[in-house]
Amino acid sequence: MKYLDEYRDAAPARQLAESLRRLVRRPWTIMEVCGGQTHTILKSGLEDLLPPEITLVHGPGCPVCVTPLELIDRAIALARLPEVIFCSFGDMLRVPGSRGSLLEAKAGGADVRIVYSPLDALKLARANPARQVVFFAVGFETTAPANAAVVWEAERQGIANFSILVAHVLVPPAMEAILSSSNHRIDAFLAAGHVCTVMGYEEYEPISRRYRVPMVVTGFEPLDLLEGIYMAVAQLESGRAEVENQYRRAVRREGNRPAQELIREVFEISPRKWRGIGEIPSSGLRLRERFRAFDAETRFRVAAAGVEEAAECIAGLVLQGLRKPRECSAFATRCTPERPLGAPMVSSEGACAAYYLYGRRQHDGVQPELSSGESGR
Amino acid sequence: MCLAVPGKIVSILEEDEQAGWRSAKVDFGGVRKEVSLAFTPEAAIGDYVLVHVGFALSVVDEAEAQKIFETLREMEELAGEEERGP
Numbered sequence: 001m002k003y004l005d006e007y008r009d010a011a012p013a014r015q016l017a018e019s020l021r022r023l024v025r026r027p028w029t030i031m032e033v034c035g036g037q038t039h040t041i042l043k044s045g046l047e048d049l050l051p052p053e054i055t056l057v058h059g060p061g062c063p064v065c066v067t068p069l070e071l072i073d074r075a076i077a078l079a080r081l082p083e084v085i086f087c088s089f090g091d092m093l094r095v096p097g098s099r100g101s102l103l104e105a106k107a108g109g110a111d112v113r114i115v116y117s118p119l120d121a122l123k124l125a126r127a128n129p130a131r132q133v134v135f136f137a138v139g140f141e142t143t144a145p146a147n148a149a150v151v152w153e154a155e156r157q158g159i160a161n162f163s164i165l166v167a168h169v170l171v172p173p174a175m176e177a178i179l180s181s182s183n184h185r186i187d188a189f190l191a192a193g194h195v196c197t198v199m200g201y202e203e204y205e206p207i208s209r210r211y212r213v214p215m216v217v218t219g220f221e222p223l224d225l226l227e228g229i230y231m232a233v234a235q236l237e238s239g240r241a242e243v244e245n246q247y248r249r250a251v252r253r254e255g256n257r258p259a260q261e262l263i264r265e266v267f268e269i270s271p272r273k274w275r276g277i278g279e280i281p282s283s284g285l286r287l288r289e290r291f292r293a294f295d296a297e298t299r300f301r302v303a304a305a306g307v308e309e310a311a312e313c314i315a316g317l318v319l320q321g322l323r324k325p326r327e328c329s330a331f332a333t334r335c336t337p338e339r340p341l342g343a344p345m346v347s348s349e350g351a352c353a354a355y356y357l358y359g360r361r362q363h364d365g366v367q368p369e370l371s372s373g374e375s376g377r
Numbered sequence: 378m379c380l381a382v383p384g385k386i387v388s389i390l391e392e393d394e395q396a397g398w399r400s401a402k403v404d405f406g407g408v409r410k411e412v413s414l415a416f417t418p419e420a421a422i423g424d425y426v427l428v429h430v431g432f433a434l435s436v437v438d439e440a441e442a443q444k445i446f447e448t449l450r451e452m453e454e455l456a457g458e459e460e461r462g463p
Contacts, residue, residue, distance in 0.1 A: 001383070001405065002383065003437055004383065006446070007445075015449055035379075061379070063379075089378065116431065117432075138378065142378075142434070145434070146429065146430045146432045149398075194429065197434045248441040249439075249442035250427050250434075250435045250437060252435075256416050256434060259416040259434065262415075349378055
């Protein structure tokens with residue numbers, strides 16, 4: 001597929017890695033923020049191509065992983081209401097709440113449906129006027145315009161049996177929370193390309209200046225990541241700390257203005273609790289007063305009891321780049337994608353799942369997936 | 378979750394009169410899906426758009442997409458010249 005395959009080619013990837021080897025002088029730790037990027041790194045075996053001076057740590061950019069336990073519990077309680085059709089992206093279904101997952105609720109008879117787009121949930125509401133359709137609105141800035149659009153449309157069309165359970169989080173406050181902690185070890189960030197497709201990168205500029213940390217807006221294919229790392233290291237080696245854009249084919253500095261305007265019309269910024277990390281001020285979105293009627297938490301009063309995480313799970317440390325998944329004593333033994341202790345082992349973007357799926361395979365001597373007609377490394 | 382996939386617009390569907398948002402049929406390597414152009418009003422037939430959960434978020438800039446390969450070719454030529462010496 002155009003704009004995908006050419007960025008997965010092994011020959012230019014090796015060439016970029018070689019340039020990086022010539023460039024790097026000192027050890028650097030770089031955090032990629034987005035879980036999609038983490039999976040590309042592990043799946044394509046990029047870490048093996050990098051010079052030993054460079055350490056990659058994986059960030060909190062997995063919305064499924066940071067959605068608080070009590071919100072998962074609330075989702076399950078909503079899904080169990082007989083009048084409710086509960087719609088969610090497939091990722092959320094196996095995430096463990098304090099007592100089971102949405103998938104287990106579905107097996108127990110709850111009407112839980114996987115949708116590809118929030119538009120599908122809105123269609124279901126139109127087609128089932130006697131039922132209540134609730135969509136689990138999980139995501140970062142990338143997904144916020146779509147969720148804003150369906151609420152806006154539901155109001156315009158007067159679809160009264162549609163609501164959303166909001167679990168929206170914002171990336172820059174999380175990056176700032178990581179940088180302001182005394183024990184962080186991050187020299188540079190690869191900022192999440194698709195978040196910036198929507199928001200642009202102006203808001204990263206003051207953070208980069210304040211903490212003197214280079215930030216490179218980076219895409220999701222192996223070549224994108226290698227170029228992003230190259231640009232970050234070039235800044236570090238020359239003592240610069242700026243915001244640069246590697247993902248120029250998709251991201252403009254100002255972002256997507258129509259998308260931003262609709263987000264602002266429907267949502268307002270609020271404090272938000274991050275699973276494994278805790279509450280971060282101004283790090284989430286909630287529906288504005290005008291759209292509060294479409295808030296599932298207002299419409300259905302389902303209480304969630306006080307809940308606790310599995311004591312053994314170090315998801316919070318993994319999400320802040322302080323530990324690697326392999327450093328967890330439960331990794332791949334008591335915690336697997338089939339029986340997860342924490343959310344990062346479940347999601348298609350979770351760091352623990354990436355290490356489980358791809359990291360172990362490389363240890364078993366299987367070639368990583370950079371495409372090439374040659375015999376590989 | 379933030380996965381977005383590039384696809385080519387093959388046709389523009391009729392405008393929803395009240396919302397004023399267009400949608401398009403978008404081809405993803407042979408699979409065609411209906412995509413909202415609510416956030417990319419400038420998108421036209423033949424453009425590649427980056428699609429996330431049924432919405433186009435950005436029109437792919439072809440010239441920018443080629444730059445990394447141009448840079449790599451230049452780097453290769455430069456390395457060749459260095460090897461040959463002045």
